[in-house]
Amino acid sequence: MTSSDLNEQEQPQQITYFGRFFGVRHVQVVLLFLCLTTNFLMRVNLSVAMVFMTDIGSGSNYPVFNWTMAQQTQLHSVFFIGYFLMNIVSAVLATIYSNKLLLLLSVSLSAGITLLTPVSVAARGWYALLLSRMILGVMQGMMMSNVMSLMSKWIPPNERSRCGSLIIGGMNFGTLISFSTSGWIGSNFGWPCIYYFSGGLGMIWVLTWFIFAADSPDKCWYITEKESEFIIQELFQSQVTACKSKRIPWKKILTNRACFAVILTTIGHYWGNMTLLAEMPTYFKAVLHLHTTHNGLISALPYACMMIFSLLFSYLVDTLIKRGRVSVTNARKSCNSIGQWGAAICLIILSYCKHESTIVTMYTLGATLLGFSYFGFNINHLDIVPKYAGFFMGITNALSNISNVLGPLFVGFIVDDAENKHQWRTVFWVSAIIWFIGNSIFIIFGSGELQDLSEDPNPEDTVNQRSN
Numbered sequence: 001m002t003s004s005d006l007n008e009q010e011q012p013q014q015i016t017y018f019g020r021f022f023g024v025r026h027v028q029v030v031l032l033f034l035c036l037t038t039n040f041l042m043r044v045n046l047s048v049a050m051v052f053m054t055d056i057g058s059g060s061n062y063p064v065f066n067w068t069m070a071q072q073t074q075l076h077s078v079f080f081i082g083y084f085l086m087n088i089v090s091a092v093l094a095t096i097y098s099n100k101l102l103l104l105l106s107v108s109l110s111a112g113i114t115l116l117t118p119v120s121v122a123a124r125g126w127y128a129l130l131l132s133r134m135i136l137g138v139m140q141g142m143m144m145s146n147v148m149s150l151m152s153k154w155i156p157p158n159e160r161s162r163c164g165s166l167i168i169g170g171m172n173f174g175t176l177i178s179f180s181t182s183g184w185i186g187s188n189f190g191w192p193c194i195y196y197f198s199g200g201l202g203m204i205w206v207l208t209w210f211i212f213a214a215d216s217p218d219k220c221w222y223i224t225e226k227e228s229e230f231i232i233q234e235l236f237q238s239q240v241t242a243c244k245s246k247r248i249p250w251k252k253i254l255t256n257r258a259c260f261a262v263i264l265t266t267i268g269h270y271w272g273n274m275t276l277l278a279e280m281p282t283y284f285k286a287v288l289h290l291h292t293t294h295n296g297l298i299s300a301l302p303y304a305c306m307m308i309f310s311l312l313f314s315y316l317v318d319t320l321i322k323r324g325r326v327s328v329t330n331a332r333k334s335c336n337s338i339g340q341w342g343a344a345i346c347l348i349i350l351s352y353c354k355h356e357s358t359i360v361t362m363y364t365l366g367a368t369l370l371g372f373s374y375f376g377f378n379i380n381h382l383d384i385v386p387k388y389a390g391f392f393m394g395i396t397n398a399l400s401n402i403s404n405v406l407g408p409l410f411v412g413f414i415v416d417d418a419e420n421k422h423q424w425r426t427v428f429w430v431s432a433i434i435w436f437i438g439n440s441i442f443i444i445f446g447s448g449e450l451q452d453l454s455e456d457p458n459p460e461d462t463v464n465q466r467s468n
Contacts, residue, residue: 025163036168036170037177039202040170045182049194062122065126080401084137086137090394106142106143107206113132114132116132144397145393145394148393149391161317168379173307256451263395265439266378266399269403301364310372332448333443340439341436341439347366383448383449386450
């Protein structure tokens, strides 16, 4: 057994307060997971709340609105206008200012807007909700770039897959909770309580984040000195030292082959993701004629499966990388292929299935396989441009809105009869082809190696950070 193997066994026992396998860096991971959970609770609550808000014949004690389908669609889409714009701005802010404070600002204002939504809508109706959704999009546009920037400063390379998978899984967990609880809350307590529930959880997270979060190990008040040194040393050895520089290599990032591959596969991923997870409830209702309750449960099931399996396999991927059984590049490309190509195959098979049980099985399997992409292209930001991971995530996340905007429009253009299975088959084939092309680009041009652009222009800064 080598000395490095001995160190790997000894370090986890010595460097943390909480035991062998859990440290303060993992506290930060859990906090970021809960950040995405609460943010997605506030983002997707409108999907279920809208049903109660527009149920004219319900006899509800709360205001009910006679909004047209066009008005309802605009309320959903206006979120992404603010979201797109703020992602670009946040990509730059995340490289300059405190990520902890930026996330604190983002979630506190998102929670505040969510809590005020019932009162404002009751007073001003549709325009108030439209404005609230746009502001919510702006505030949540600050989220992913700062989350990724914090990951680059807290997570050692050998823990990226499992920690990144857990954090990003917060999106699915938040959606799962929203789908599972909003209907019950709206039925028993009224639609305003859907907003109070998600906004209240957001405020609880803000308080917890303010107390326990930190921008980096050397700024954390309760981390052990040994764990802080361990994290900094691991990142330094991998040339993954976080920096706060106003000089961002825009041109190098946007023209780098590996970076461009991530951008394109991200756009392709979210197009297919939109079809598999966002449009399938409509398909189930129109084609399979599923009851609303069953539809909600089936729609929520893939989020749970995706999260569970991605966590299990992410640990395996980290272990294989750590032991040298597979390179980072091959691990990212293999996982992304399983995720996107696997989901594409399931989507095609689903389009030809006739039995409800087979369709639901393919749907759940496809969504579960898609979870592999979390430690494929998604975590690849940290591999290739760790110092600018926050900025790069802001750019890719903003551009992914191309799919969020054009995808539903494409579905509306193709499917003029929601019960026409052949029209839906065209939608599924197009999504599968886009997944196939996007992942092919990632396989050919992608990389798991550190790119030249991420080298610090001032070596003394890196040395100083290490000595601190």
